[in-house]
Amino acid sequence: MDLKQIEYIVKIAETGSITKAAEQLFITQSALNQQLLKLEQQLGIKLFVRHKHDLTPTSAGQVYLEYGRNMLREKREAYNIIHDMAQSSLGDLRLTFSRERGIDMLVATYPQFHRRFPGITLRPHEMFVVDQLNWLSRGDTDLGVVTVTEKQKTPDLEFELIRREPMLLAIPRESPRAVDLARPGTPLEDLPYLPVDQCKDSPFVLMFPKSTMRQIIDRVLKEADYHPYVLFESASIRALLTMVKNNMACTIVSAGYYKYQDKIAYYRIPGDPYWEMCITYKKGAYLNKAMLYYKDLIHEYFQVKAPLITKK
CATH class of the missing domain: 1.10.10.10 (Winged helix-like DNA-binding domain superfamily/Winged helix DNA-binding domain)
Known part of the structure; x- marks a missing residue:
């Protein structure tokens, strides 16, 4: 061949x-x-x-x-x-990541990587998690930054934990359902709890049905025996939060998107559902110096430059 x-x-x-x-x-x-x-x-x-x-x-x-x-x-x-x-310092490094935050990470980490390995060509790809996992399993990419549930972890891949992100209920601060408001900047551990069915009669905007986040959201809604009216579905969490801060609907997002707090009230969800952000690669694969260095840059980015708002 x-x-x-x-x-x-x-x-x-x-x-x-x-x-x-x-x-x-x-x-x-x-x-x-x-x-x-x-x-x-x-x-x-x-x-x-x-x-x-x-x-x-x-x-x-x-x-x-x-x-x-x-x-x-x-x-x-x-x-x-x-x-x-x-x-x-030769060759290439193929990296996959999800939308929105993946681009932010790439912009923040690439210049430093290029200075350290100028001869390595970085080949980034933005794609949904299910496609990333398929690419990684086939060996079509070297590293992936994925957000997964435990059920999505396959035995042929390594999942190196970056952090766990709890899911949060996000509703407009002007909503009459926004009770016991937390001040902007409140650590995640100190946010009040609010069951999702307390937002009855409020429309919801949600991630698209086949996304990892939507799988978690659907489980949360099922456990609460709550079937909200879904006004809009999107592949963009930022779009959903824009609709919430404009007093149009409620949503559920991960703690990595804990922002616009002057316009949005955030609550922890009973049961504390979460997903894991991981660096993922083929089990048994050789990780060269460039890959190991980029792994360190990714960890540093999410721990220092884009950390969760938690108690120090």
């Missing part, structure tokens, strides 16, 4: 498109399509089913991708070890 050809096929599978894959590989669409057709002719079987708007791997394609990804992962690991032995 030709490694360059494997990279082409993996990129087609990732993007689901010859056009998008060619753009990311910096080759022409025609050249990439010819590479795929040539390989399929050599193998005597189709690797992708061609739909109107995308391509999906066939059973044979899935076999090719599984073994091809393993070969690419072994190549990258070998190069990482050799670069460390040579004490060289």
Whole structure:
């Protein structure tokens, strides 16, 4: 199997498109399509089913991708070890993270990383947690910064805890349901409790149904036997909080988004539901010096530059 050809096929599978894959590989669409057709002719079987708007791997394609990804992962690991032995600052580091806070982290940590490892190309990807976990399991990325529940932790991955973030009920401070108000800046441990069903007759804005946070929220609502009217669903927690601070609805968010406290009243939820923020990578994978350094930068960022508001 030709490694360059494997990279082409993996990129087609990732993007689901010859056009998008060619753009990311910096080759022409025609050249990439010819590479795929040539390989399929050599193998005597189709690797992708061609739909109107995308391509999906066939059973044979899935076999090719599984073994091809393993070969690419072994190549990258070998190069990482050799670069460390040579004490060289070469190669790349592939990092995934979720929306919003991940971008903030990248902006804060990349300049320092680049100064320390100027020859390492950082390849960041913003994606949902479920996609991050799939990429990590396949070896398509080196490190991920994920927020997960215990049920989402798979045995093939390492989950290095950054911190635990409790879920908070957020309601407009002007709401008549905002009782026993905590002052802005109150540590999380000192926030009052408020059952979610105390917000009866108030609309809610929530994370989209397939998100990790929504899974936790749905469990909280089920345990409270409460079925709120959902005004709006979004992939952006900041959008939800903007609606709350404008007195439009209530929501549930993690303590990492404990902000806009002059406009929003926050409460702990009985039972103290939470998720874990972790640095995640393939179990048994070799972590080179650049990866170890970036792991330290991530820990430092969330502990020093973007900490939870807790008692010191």
